[in-house]
Amino acid sequence: MTVLILTGEEDVTADMVVVHLNASAVPVVRLDPADLTAGVALSGEYVHGSFEGHLSAGGRLVSVSGLRSVWVRRPGLPAARAAQPSAWLTEEASQALYGMLRGCGARWMNHPDAARRARHKPWQLRLAQRCGLPVPATLITTFPQAAREFAERFPDLVVKPVSGAHPQEPPRAVPTSRVAPDTDFAAVAYGPTLLQRRIAKRADVRLTAVGETLLAARKATPADADPDEVDVRFASSEAPWLPAEVPPRVARAVRGYLRDAELTYGAFDFAEDVDGTWWFLECNQSGQFGFVEVETGLPIARTIAGWLARPDPEEPGQVDDRRTVAP
Amino acid sequence: MQPFALNYARPAVEREAATPYVYDSGLQLNVLLDGRIAASDHALLRELGTTTSTAGSKTHFDD
Secondary structure, three states: EEEEEEEOOOOOOHHHHHHHHHHHHOEEEEEEEHHHHOOEEEEEEEEEEEEEEEEOOOOEEEHHHHEEEEEEEOOOOOOOOOOOOOHHHHHHHHHHHHHHHHOOHHHHHHHHHHHHHHHHHHHHHHHHHHOOOOOOOOOEEEOOHHHHHHHHHHHOOOEEEOOOOOOOOOOEOOOEEEEEEOOOHHHHHOOEEEEOOOOEEEEEEEEEEEEOEEEEEEEEEEOOOOOOOOOOOOOOOOOOEEEEOOOHHHHHHHHHHEEEEEHEEEEEEEEEOOOOOOOEEEOOOOOOOOHHHHOOOOOOOHHHHHHHOOOOOOOOOOOOOEEEEEO | OHHHHHHHHHEEEOOOOOEEEEEEEEOOEEEOOOEEHHHHHHHHHHHHHOOOOOOOOOOOOOO
C-alpha cells in the first residue's frame, strides 16, 4: 500500500517525511497536481459497478485502490503548468483528480473538505471556544462604530487579516499589528476587519498535532521586547524555539478541536500570557513544521510518516498511540 | 478606499537566493550538488529558512 503525497517539488519540508517513509520501506508516490497532463497523468474507469483508477508521475504508476493514505501537503493548482493552462482546465483537472481520490478508501491528512472549512479563521475561533480553549476577545466587523466601541472596551488591540491571505499585485504581507489607541476606524467600512485584544505574552507557542500526538514548541518573548512586535514571524527576537510540555487541559481541548474539525494534522498558534495561560490564536491545517523540528529536534516528520504509513485503524493489530510527546 | 487592515501592510519579502538543491524525481527528494539529501542537512535548512513559517505566501493561506 502506497502513501500519496500531493506537493510541489521544491517542498523540502515534505522531503523530511519522505526520508522516514523510505527508511521504513513504505512505497511513496509524490506528485504535484500542477503538473497534471505535463508529467502527471491519471485514469479512472467505472465499469460493471466497480471503479479502477491509476495515477502516474515520475515513471511511477499507482492504483488508487492501492493507496493507504493521502497527504495533502502543499499541492499546486491542478494543471497550472499544463501546456495551455486555463481556469477551465484547472477545474477539469481538479474534479478528475480529487473526485477520484475522494472515492478511495485511503486515510487523509487532511481531507480537502475538512481543510477547506478549517481555513476559516472566524470558524476556528468559535470552535476553539466550544472546545474550551481561551480565545482573546475578538471583533470582526465592517461597522466603524462597532470597532470604536470595541476599542473603548479593549484599548490594547491588534489587527490581522480575517482570511490569513495576503494581498498581491504588488505582493504585500499583513502581519498581526498593534492598533494605536487614537486610531481612526473609518476604513473598517471598506473591508471586514478582525480586531483582537492583544495578549501581553511571555512566549509564543506552536503546537503541532499529528493524529493524537501533540508536539509543542515555545519561543520566549524577551523581557525588553518591543510591545509593537506582535507577530512572531516578523519579530527580531533571537530567542530559540524549545520543546514544551502541553498542559493536560490544553491537550484535551486540542484533541477535541481536531476531532470536531475532522483534521488529522493541525499547527496551533498560542500566545502564552504572564499567568501561563495559552490563548488560542489560530490553527493552520497545513502549517509549516520544518522550522520547529530543525530548531527543537521534535520528531514531527517521523510522527507524520508514522501516521501516513500505519495500517487502517480498522485492521487488526492496530495500536492506539494516544500520547503527548514531551522530550 | 483601502480596507483598514491594509493600513498595516508591508512589502512581502521574496526569497531571492536560489536554493542549493534540485529535485530528483527518481528519489522524490531534493538533493544537494554533492548528492546528499537536502532534508537531512538541518543546519542548511535553518540557514535557508525554507521550512519556516512566513507571511505573504502567494499560494498558501497556511503557514
